[in-house]
Amino acid sequence: MAKRNAFYAQSGGVTAVINATACAVIQTARQYPDLFDKVYAGHNGILGALKEELIDTSLETDRTVAALKHTPGGAFGSCRYKLRDLETSKAEYERLIEVFYAHNIGYFFYNGGGDSQDTAYKVSQMSEKMGYPLTCIGIPKTIDNDLPLTDNCPGFGSVAKYVAISTQEAALDIISMCETSTKVFILEVMGRHAGWIAAAAGLASYQEGDPPHIILFPEIAFNKERFLKRVQEVVQQHGYCVIVASEGTCYEGGRMLHATTEQDAFGHLQLGGVAPILAKMIKHELGYKYHYAVADYLQRSARHIASKTDVEQAYAVGKAAVEFAVAGKNAVMPAIVRQPGTPYQWTIGEAPLSEVANQEKLMPRSFITDDGYHITQEAKAYLEPLIQGEDYPPYYNGMPVYTDLKHTFVAKKLSRLFKV
């Protein structure tokens, strides 16, 4: 079998561990030199393929590549750029194949969330249609944990750990001060439609009454009166109240507590602002002094406190993706499979891209308590294993040492520029 090049791209919002996946793809491909010539990474994700901006990872040293495992962000650049159906985005799919052909790319590894798995699937269909032999493997990644057919998504465990620890630590601060100062603290976390990240804050509660006292999930309609009543009860009982709110918290009917009309490239609303809205509501109606934090990108880039389990899984899906390609598989995604029983054990399974694409896995109702404000034991049993272990990056001079790549571009071969 002739050697061909591989193309790897990172897509959508990055995570603390997506580079661990990149590390695994490159390291594993290097183990099959008869099969893979070079691994080219897309500069800024799929845009790198469309614009023929390919980074030659073969020029990065083993040491640099190894250090990707502990470096947050997307080392090759990612993007929010959605390819639509094969007809609407026909020119783009054809361009991809054109670039792949020009650079003898026989393997397409696409590392992203639901939209990206959809793209990977469509690329596999297009390559077949055009008679261009291409192995397409999707690799799961999303802090939102909303992909189907995988028990969890690489990237989620680390944000879950960050949110649980931050909630616990901030709560210790507030309880210290609540007699004369802040009574209500709100932590706003990511999660547009699925409350997985907010749910993780529930791991900071060891027993009834522990903070966080109220978790707001996108899955549960927000009721202002009920919410304020609960806040008041909690403050009266404990002296303070810690709230963790998903950015996607919405009223019955789906109207977000705070939604702007600005949309990103995937057509998602740009959110942010639930915490100040809740804070003002509480101040106005109940008069409590509040503080709020908006974790925003800090939560998904916090490699310094990544979950070891998450790092291992992020690596494992990257490794499996290459091994799937070696085994001749196509249009599949490595999935994390939880083994029954305790202690927690996981293996790598396989999900067809056709079934992963464009589905969102919401929190099961059984993961949320009846009152809608906390997580159940069932949720804890699911979440707890995902935050196990610490995997500290190396430090120098007080700061983490994150790797920096050469980013050497492959010489362009196509005369045509592609307008994206």
Next chain:
Amino acid sequence: MAKRNAFYAQSGGVTAVINATACAVIQTARQYPDLFDKVYAGHNGILGALKEELIDTSLETDRTVAALKHTPGGAFGSCRYKLRDLETSKAEYERLIEVFYAHNIGYFFYNGGGDSQDTAYKVSQMSEKMGYPLTCIGIPKTIDNDLPLTDNCPGFGSVAKYVAISTQEAALDIISMCETSTKVFILEVMGRHAGWIAAAAGLASYQEGDPPHIILFPEIAFNKERFLKRVQEVVQQHGYCVIVASEGTCYEGGRMLHATTEQDAFGHLQLGGVAPILAKMIKHELGYKYHYAVADYLQRSARHIASKTDVEQAYAVGKAAVEFAVAGKNAVMPAIVRQPGTPYQWTIGEAPLSEVANQEKLMPRSFITDDGYHITQEAKAYLEPLIQGEDYPPYYNGMPVYTDLKHTFVAKKLSRLFKV
């Protein structure tokens, strides 16, 4: 010399390492059983003395006390409650002496910022005036790093490390995505009048052009036009712009970018909201997609990434405070003294409370670059040693193990309740 009890209280906003100081006070006092009978901790700081709510730390095991060293928040409760001058707050000073007398308290250790050092000084004056023998030792603590006569303040090094790392990590996220998504990221950090915390973000810049690109200090008047011009230049040059803004950023003349009329017990304005204001300004005037994070309490409770140097200094000032008392000193505060030269070395010195009280140490102008948007090499040389080393807490089941005290109250001896 007859054995007497000691009183220890935590005051004002807590830090990731104030309990390391508490740990040192208790452990060191236990080493002088002939001098100190018991260490009583004020429940919610000085309020605990006024209300005669004293926690008997002698009932906490050595192991629990040792674990204070890695537990954030204020283990005995803190408060924002300011005693004013000796005349205005006469009843409160007298009440303190009354409670101290009732419980045979001969040592007063007050762990806080500038306001608290002032209180400790006044208590020493009052005890002298009333003829009650009391050793008063102030112990420095403040994330704001604004105490005079000490090279730095315990609590600051850890928030500095958190802010520097968070800035670095978030920047790696934004640079990955800026081609198609967020162009401007703003991190709002604490610091009402002094820009020390914002300055620490500058440690994430290793070379010219590295993020953060713009730091906003309370010491430098904010000029909207100049700021927006700079943001635009940075985005044009680098493709993205990372901004770290002090909550106390203000216009020429002192008007805060965002100030509510709500004040805390010390008469300070309750702040928060600089990041969204800057974000909207940028969106409106330049059209860039933005994200912002508000670190709020997360930054000062983040014990999981505390600076080892900070933990050691927080412990050292607690230990020195007790040793000062043993040595017969009074109305002093242990101070951190930086030794000349490199590598960084520090010792514990001694500052008279009369000179520490109510002074705010702002950033020297020489620590801020001429354009007002970054820190100088001189600032880096000052800041860098303070974030050295990691001091991870122990973990169990994926979460830090923070200590929980028994909080056993000493039986009240006074019939009179004191209204605070």
